[in-house]
């Protein structure tokens with residue numbers, strides 16, 4: 001008889017919905033039905049058992065064809081490639097568990113490389129703004145129970161986070177908001193008349209790239225300078241600005257959700273910075289929180305795991321061996337790629353080949369490219385070695401951080417195909433092999449002291465102790 | 472030759488997620504669904520009229536760092552004049568500039584492009600575009 005599993009977490013977007021019901025076949029090998037998830041979430045579960053999976057690592061041969069190898073051979077290949085590289089970079093992690101992110105930290109410490117995650121190309125600027133200006137925020141549960149004004153700025157949840165409005169922000173019946181959307185006002189700021197704008201009470205159709213100016217106009221109202229606001233700011237009439245500002249000020253509990261509309265365009269971190277300043281102004285007369293619409297279901301995860309390990313949420317440079325540092329622009333993946341500073345690229349839990357500007361892909365592809373991904377992605381297609389792993393949240397359980405930084409324990413629904421490894425198991429296996437190689441190298445160097453002085457130092461951290469014994 | 476004689480006008484490009492792209496992504500980047508979802512440029516109707524672009528016809532989109540052939544459609548989510556949109560993915564990333572202003576984030580949105588009709592041009596697949604770029 002088919003088995004129904006309740007309270008399953010969806011491994012797609014930052015909403016990290018954990019109320020999904022999944023029906024699996026009696027042999028627990030096939031996912032038959034998915035309930036409660038949106039169209040994207042449903043697809044991710046159904047696709048997991050819908051097609052032939054790649055279950056063995058595949059290495060590219062000199063003639064361009066690929067050959068299947070064992071996991072041990074793959075771990076050995078990765079460890080040796082790391083040993084031969086001066087500055088390896090491991091990037092991705094949006095679709096991995098926190099356990100795998102911890103294992104990756106151990107591996108990159110041993111490797112003396114760079115650790116970066118997808119925030120680097122989406123909400124990195126938001127994190128930078130949080131450093132600079134603080135982060136007055138709350139959980140999605142508080143939003144559901146209390147919020148009466150919802151401001152979506154440069155975000156389109158109907159498309160990117162399909163259940164966000166239904167589960168957390170607009171439509172749910174909350175403890176203090178028993179009438180759901182009837183008690184809430186939704187304001188959307190977006191240059192397009194998006195589907196989210198279509199269901200909002202107010203849509204400010206802003207001129208693309210002029211977010212900073214509009215935030216400034218709102219701040220002018222807060223400081224009593226409305227008479228100095230021009231008739232139009234960023235294509236938004238003064239009258240609309242004053243009307244919306246009044247709603248913001250009179251909110252009992254307001255939340256500003258912002259998306260890529262702020263971080264992918266002119267201004268980047270400065271847009272988020274001024275958004276936070278507006279929240280501070282509003283908090284003098286009302287109660288406001290701000291939250292980033294994080295893209296992947298666990299992209300907040302690496303930010304947390306690496307923050308408590310190194311103090312930095314992304315762009316973590318471990319090349320110095322005994323200390324970590326971070327400097328977006330210098331230690332960020334795209335910039336490193338464009339400057340050709342990387343000589344080994346490990347893509348994990350994302351698809352850099354499809355998500356990066358093509359110029360960055362071209363630069364990275366000059367050197368060995370290893371992809372760790374459950375499925376055939378673009379990054380797997382162009383990789384020198386593709387190592388398939390279990391699908392996090394479907395076949396692998398683990399901790400996931402939702403967009404409001406609330407950790408959720410995800411349970412697996414089915415088992416991985418026999419013989420496969422999870423990201424965490426694979427990364428640990430590579431680290432173990434790398435440790436052996438480092439020991440061998442250290443022993444060999446002790447035996448030939450005269451050679452050491454004449455050899456160029458590849459990477460100091462190969463022989464340096466790890467930063468954190470627990471990894 | 473014919474293409475270069477047709478009108479050009481600078482538009483502002485944004486590349487973002489859409490639900491069609493999200494669903495297709497999970498089906499796989501090699502599928503027809505992904506091709507159909509991501510190899511299109513959404514435009515304002517008046518811009519299309521001015522640039523003599525017919526709905527569902529191939530166009531060449533050119534930015535400071537590259538060009539790509541995609542199919543032109545009227546914006547499913549309404550776009551103001553002067554703004555166009557390619558859903559995030561392999562086609563959009565052929566033209567996204569890498570400049571990050573020291574933040575790490577490339578200019579995925581808000582960069583100038585020209586859109587010109589490209590009658591007879593073929594919209595190529597994701598794999599084909601990628602393989603050619605990295606010379607595989």
Ligand code: SF4
Pocket residue numbers: 010011012013014015016017036037038039040041042161162163164297
């Ligand atoms: S909204 Fe996001 S997390 Fe929730 S079911 Fe849809 S894709 Fe999954």
